[in-house]
Amino acid sequence: MVNGAAVEVSELMEDLRERLRPFRTRLFPKQVLFEITDDLLLVQPVVNGQPGKNLINVPLPEFTIKQGKPIQVEALGDLIGDVLLRDGLMEACVMASLPQEAVEWRVIHWASSKVPENGLEALRRENPQLGLPYSLEEAAMDLRPLEGEPGKQLMASARREVVEGWIQVFHQAGTTLDRLACPQACRLAALQGQLEEIRAGSLVVLLSSKAGGDQLMAIRDGAPLFEWPLPNQGSALVEEVRRCVAFLRREFGRGGELRVLLDGELEVRGELEATLGVGAQQLDCSPYGSLVLQGLAIPERVG
Numbered sequence: 001m002v003n004g005a006a007v008e009v010s011e012l013m014e015d016l017r018e019r020l021r022p023f024r025t026r027l028f029p030k031q032v033l034f035e036i037t038d039d040l041l042l043v044q045p046v047v048n049g050q051p052g053k054n055l056i057n058v059p060l061p062e063f064t065i066k067q068g069k070p071i072q073v074e075a076l077g078d079l080i081g082d083v084l085l086r087d088g089l090m091e092a093c094v095m096a097s098l099p100q101e102a103v104e105w106r107v108i109h110w111a112s113s114k115v116p117e118n119g120l121e122a123l124r125r126e127n128p129q130l131g132l133p134y135s136l137e138e139a140a141m142d143l144r145p146l147e148g149e150p151g152k153q154l155m156a157s158a159r160r161e162v163v164e165g166w167i168q169v170f171h172q173a174g175t176t177l178d179r180l181a182c183p184q185a186c187r188l189a190a191l192q193g194q195l196e197e198i199r200a201g202s203l204v205v206l207l208s209s210k211a212g213g214d215q216l217m218a219i220r221d222g223a224p225l226f227e228w229p230l231p232n233q234g235s236a237l238v239e240e241v242r243r244c245v246a247f248l249r250r251e252f253g254r255g256g257e258l259r260v261l262l263d264g265e266l267e268v269r270g271e272l273e274a275t276l277g278v279g280a281q282q283l284d285c286s287p288y289g290s291l292v293l294q295g296l297a298i299p300e301r302v303g
Contacts, residue, residue, distance in 0.1 A: 032089045034080075034096035035183070035292045036166075038065045041080070044289050045089055046297055055289035056083060068102025068158070070165045077172020084175060094170060095179040097292050100215065103182040104157045106130050107223055108143065112151070119143045119153060134159055144185055144300070147192055147222045154224070156182035179300070184224060186295030187217065190285065191261070195222050201256035203248060207241065207280075208291065209264035216241060218248050225252055234268040238275050245276060263291045 029049070035042040043056035058079065064072045084090050108119070116122040120143055124136055132139065140163040143153045163180065170177045187206065188195075198204060204219040207230070214230035214237060228244055230237050245258065260280040266272065273280055288294035 030089065030092040031297070032084065032092040032094055033293045033296050034094070035290055035296070036065070036096060036099050038068065038099055038101060041083075042289055042293060043083060044293050045087065045092065051287045051289075051293075051297065053287065054087075056087070058083065065099060068099035069162045070169050073165060073168050074172055076169045079173075080170065081173035081175070084173060090175060092175075093178040094175050095181070095296050096166070096170070096177060097181050097183045097186050097296055098158055098162070098166065100183050102158045102162045103184065104132050105182060105184050105224065105227075106132075106155045106157070107146070108153045108155050110151045110153070115145070115151060115153060123155070130155075130157075132157060140164075142182070142185075147196070149221070149223050152223060154185060154188070156185055158182075179296070181296055181300075183292045184217065184227065186292045187263070188219070188222070188224065188295070189298045190291045190295035191219075191283075192222070194261075194283075195219065198259055199257060202259050203245075203252070203256055204259045204261060205241070205245060205248075206261045206263060207266060209262070209266050216244055218244070218252075220252065220256070235271065237266075238268050238272050241272060242275050 029047070031046040033044045033046060033051075039060050039062070041056075041058040041060065043058065045052040045054070060076075061072075064070075064076060070076050084092070084094075108123070110116065110119075120141055123141065123143075127136055130136075138160055139157045140160045142156045144156070146152045146154055166180060167177060187208070191206070195204065200221055202220070206217045206219060208215045208217070214232055216226075216228045216230055217224060218226040226244070226248060228240075230240050258276065258278050260272070260276060260278055262269065262280050262282045263285070266280070269280055283291065285291045285294045288297065
């Protein structure tokens, strides 16, 4: 009888802990941010709104993730669980960015500059030609407003099986995802203040030299225009950026100044500046470990 009572109390205590978990999170706000690439995990805790200095850099074995899809779900989950347990983060709110390779994005222009009350439902109903490599039935989508762009939203999309795979990974880790975001939206959120200070009509070229490879994103008036992977060889990278800028000028107009932002160190910065004829601005995302992590920490704006 005593043993039975002990088991019952133990079960009740476990149930109570689960019920109290959301309240503990609000009372003792602790977050943990994950930037995920095919070959690396960047992990940064945030306590009371202050990002921790101990950025955790976890290299991943080949084929653990492929094209943004978790292949070794159990092994990834166990690894993430070990990191969370070791650093006392099992009770933290967990926020992660999808790998770049898993995400497709589009800028959605709604007719008459009026955003529908349920944009996702409207997209699925109208089924527009978005040029995705899969159907909308296979897609997990998210819509976010673009600053200063009435009637426009940024749509991020990934295959539903990829999103479900990452949910399973974190479940295996013994935690629950509170947010799963696309890295492009995170970068835009982190850059919002600087983009507002840039003259209207300017062509902004963001070069990210981070884990997962070099990437170019073109932005005008706060809205993304174009994204392109870059070679990691010096002169080849400079030439590819020059070609991209020429394409962007032809495709989206030659007006407006050119601004170049560097997210990460670029060894050929001098050669790039000489080729483009403009100086490049080095971004400082400290105390966050990356621009994606900085944007991931910013509360989502819906509507």
